[in-house]
Amino acid sequence: MLPYPSGKLHMGHVRNYTIGDVISRYHRMRGRNVLQPMGWDAFGLPAENAAMENGIPPGRWTRDNIDYMRGQLQALGFGIDWSREFATCEPDYYRWNQWLFLKMLEQGLVYQKTGAVNWDPVDQTVLANEQVIDGRGWRTGALVEKRDIPMYYMRITAYADELLAALDDLDGWPERVRTMQANWIGKSEGVRIAFPYTLDGHDEKLWVFTTRADTLMGVTFVAVAAEHPLAQRLAEGNPDAAAFIEKCRAGGVTEAELATQEKEGVSTGFSVRHPLTGEDVPVWIGNYVLMGYGEGAVMGVPGHDERDFAFAHKYALPIRQVVAVKGEQYDAAEWQAWYAAKDGACVNSGRYDGLGFQGATDAIAAALEAKALGEKRVQYRLRDWGISRQRYWGCPIPIIHCEQCGAVPVPEDQLPVVLPEDLAPDGSGNPLARCDSFVNCDCPRCGGRARRETDTMDTFVDSSWYYMRYTSPGSNSAMVDARADYWLPVDQYIGGIEHAILHLLYSRFWTKVMRDLGLLKIDEPFTNLLTQGMVLNQIWFRRDAEGRVTYYDPAGVKTGANDTGVAADGQPVEFGGLGKMSKSKNNGVDPQTLMQRYGADAVRLFTMFAAPPEQTLEWSEAGVEGAVRFLKRLYRTVAEHVAQGPVEARPRELSDAARELRRQTHATIAKVGDDIGRRYTFNTAIAAVMELLNTVNRFEPLDDADRAVIQEALDTAVLLLAPIVPHVCHRLWRALGHAGAVIDARWPKVDPHALQRDQLDIVVQVNGKLRGRVTVDADADRGAVEQTALADENVQRFIGDKPVRRVVVVPGKLVNVVV
Numbered sequence: 001m002l003p004y005p006s007g008k009l010h011m012g013h014v015r016n017y018t019i020g021d022v023i024s025r026y027h028r029m030r031g032r033n034v035l036q037p038m039g040w041d042a043f044g045l046p047a048e049n050a051a052m053e054n055g056i057p058p059g060r061w062t063r064d065n066i067d068y069m070r071g072q073l074q075a076l077g078f079g080i081d082w083s084r085e086f087a088t089c090e091p092d093y094y095r096w097n098q099w100l101f102l103k104m105l106e107q108g109l110v111y112q113k114t115g116a117v118n119w120d121p122v123d124q125t126v127l128a129n130e131q132v133i134d135g136r137g138w139r140t141g142a143l144v145e146k147r148d149i150p151m152y153y154m155r156i157t158a159y160a161d162e163l164l165a166a167l168d169d170l171d172g173w174p175e176r177v178r179t180m181q182a183n184w185i186g187k188s189e190g191v192r193i194a195f196p197y198t199l200d201g202h203d204e205k206l207w208v209f210t211t212r213a214d215t216l217m218g219v220t221f222v223a224v225a226a227e228h229p230l231a232q233r234l235a236e237g238n239p240d241a242a243a244f245i246e247k248c249r250a251g252g253v254t255e256a257e258l259a260t261q262e263k264e265g266v267s268t269g270f271s272v273r274h275p276l277t278g279e280d281v282p283v284w285i286g287n288y289v290l291m292g293y294g295e296g297a298v299m300g301v302p303g304h305d306e307r308d309f310a311f312a313h314k315y316a317l318p319i320r321q322v323v324a325v326k327g328e329q330y331d332a333a334e335w336q337a338w339y340a341a342k343d344g345a346c347v348n349s350g351r352y353d354g355l356g357f358q359g360a361t362d363a364i365a366a367a368l369e370a371k372a373l374g375e376k377r378v379q380y381r382l383r384d385w386g387i388s389r390q391r392y393w394g395c396p397i398p399i400i401h402c403e404q405c406g407a408v409p410v411p412e413d414q415l416p417v418v419l420p421e422d423l424a425p426d427g428s429g430n431p432l433a434r435c436d437s438f439v440n441c442d443c444p445r446c447g448g449r450a451r452r453e454t455d456t457m458d459t460f461v462d463s464s465w466y467y468m469r470y471t472s473p474g475s476n477s478a479m480v481d482a483r484a485d486y487w488l489p490v491d492q493y494i495g496g497i498e499h500a501i502l503h504l505l506y507s508r509f510w511t512k513v514m515r516d517l518g519l520l521k522i523d524e525p526f527t528n529l530l531t532q533g534m535v536l537n538q539i540w541f542r543r544d545a546e547g548r549v550t551y552y553d554p555a556g557v558k559t560g561a562n563d564t565g566v567a568a569d570g571q572p573v574e575f576g577g578l579g580k581m582s583k584s585k586n587n588g589v590d591p592q593t594l595m596q597r598y599g600a601d602a603v604r605l606f607t608m609f610a611a612p613p614e615q616t617l618e619w620s621e622a623g624v625e626g627a628v629r630f631l632k633r634l635y636r637t638v639a640e641h642v643a644q645g646p647v648e649a650r651p652r653e654l655s656d657a658a659r660e661l662r663r664q665t666h667a668t669i670a671k672v673g674d675d676i677g678r679r680y681t682f683n684t685a686i687a688a689v690m691e692l693l694n695t696v697n698r699f700e701p702l703d704d705a706d707r708a709v710i711q712e713a714l715d716t717a718v719l720l721l722a723p724i725v726p727h728v729c730h731r732l733w734r735a736l737g738h739a740g741a742v743i744d745a746r747w748p749k750v751d752p753h754a755l756q757r758d759q760l761d762i763v764v765q766v767n768g769k770l771r772g773r774v775t776v777d778a779d780a781d782r783g784a785v786e787q788t789a790l791a792d793e794n795v796q797r798f799i800g801d802k803p804v805r806r807v808v809v810v811p812g813k814l815v816n817v818v819v
């Protein structure tokens, strides 16, 4: 995943890109054609905030940051193809956001709609649900309002089914991420049910969506969302209802908020009719009913639904049991058991009594359908993706507003709509809206005066397809060209779990849209996904008399027993456990300082050694020092070996100790290849090379044969570590006498013979004449020795197609085949 150019790399970046670099270098050594690209997620809010703080235009701030961070990535030695680098704020890139937006508009996959959004009155912008914390804007702390704003939406719901179904085939993705996406898409199979009513002399229907049609006979009220048209109409003559609707307007629109807030409501005094019994059912307005889900209305079944129960309990509405589990007693206080009791059967439900969940659902759906008061329905939780942001530093939405013609798409030959970069936001809304040279334009349709759209696109648009663009640098006539077919999909994608839903879901959607437009041949963007764990550090703090908390940099805290600590000022500080490295906790470690103090390779080695990539990584100064010590030992070992002079080719006869070292060398090749290439357990790969080096250090070479085996062990150690610590290995590879650069060297091959413990060379005769030599385990039994002998190529040739009459085995010496 590409970084946001925030200013400098943090340890999370270092970890992410080290993992990717190790995998890339490994596959390159295996002879694969590897593309490891890098780019910059360069639009977004922090650039605007920085601009407000110090008056630098966001573009300059962003590009300065990119220059600095590129230097850091280079210093870390990542093998990146910089010729493909780009930033998403470049018009050459974002023109294709605009182009695809217009294509999607043509296809009906983009539409405009006015809907309720979270509005930050201080920053004057829409906030995403994730940016509303406890009802306040994440940056300003201002109470968020609901506002009706016209926005552009991408119809991701049109792909809900495929996005869900295709998760089953993404077996290179962590199960957890697939589950999170499935839950986010949220497929529900249920029934849409109408409650008829008569208002102002008109016969109408109130629709609800339920996944528990089997409980229809237990309905004691219906609840509609505050924004529901019926609520609005009933509030006209009802001040209590009107006041309640007003109250609901303040406060967020997120599902999490609705789920946790106290259930509240107001009676409208109006009733609808039960679709099957015709009984009157009172209509309430409830704050727990989402306008954006299902029908914006629910049937209240307090006997079997938690929220309905809380609501009915609060307003003394009747609670009726309609599902029973054999042998169990219904107890209103334990409604949960009943809510969950899908394996129960209907009771108090007239002709449906005795039917189970599925039977009752089918029968009730059929009865409703016969009366045109209901039908089965699949409902998704997934909403269309609102991409409009009242933000300056983003990709302009290519629309022109004309009083005569309405919203007119910018013609393709006028793309890109270039964002003017010399504006600096001052906190009072979007400066684009005040930039006449940008806003004023001619209508492409009628030629009259018109205004350009000043909203920009959500930055998740930029990141939905950037990885594709790496395949086709410089393509000026298409988003991606035929080169994309060679490289895509991405074989290995790496990033934090925080992107499990939005970024990855949008990218999957975008890929499918491009595929359906004939621009791509792939269905999914990322074959394998690795979600790397967070980098943690200790948290140390002190609380002053007023209860204000100050955090102390762990590097300056002297720690004692039982989690005690003393800060540099000599005063005690409290231990706050381990937490994600962050500015707010003052517990970040700056990779730049580390690189300068220990070197890039030590930083790389530590990050890969301290934990498997999916797990959290606990920062430890001692750990990095350990990494440095190991690299020094490796360096010294090679230097001492090389100082003895060049090594002659390996003779056949080896001592037991030398044979054992060779065996370990080749076992290490096998293990490290598996750890890096398949298991992604880089830590155990490194541990195996460390053990190999231990053996080398203990080994006393007596002759040339011994030195040859050491040479092989050291060559191997350097090759196996090269993806992880490339700088040191480059140097050592040369020192070991190799002409080329280690980056161009091939991954070592396992010699299966070397893997066998204590082997014997055996002579093989055919009809008494020497025809071959084979190596067998010293403890191999007769049958195994015989088989190995018969399998030898040369021996086979002399046997030809004659039947083998007898095989004589002289243990440890020879085999004679009689034909």
Ligand code: ANZ
Pocket (backbone or CB within 6 Å): 187, 188, 209, 210, 211, 212, 215, 288, 289, 290, 291, 292, 293, 294, 295, 296, 297, 298, 299, 300, 301, 303, 304, 305, 339, 379
């Ligand atoms: C009656 C009922 C009885 C329900 C029962 C549940 C249990 P999922 O699975 O998430 O799709 N619901 C429907 N529309 C809603 C809305 N706009 N806002 C809030 N809640 C809504 O959930 C479907 C269930 O969520 C529906 O089934 C409905 O409550 C509620 F024993 O209907 B149920």
Ligand code: ZN
Pocket (backbone or CB within 6 Å): 402, 403, 404, 405, 406, 443, 444, 445, 446, 447, 448, 450
């Ligand atoms: Zn016009």
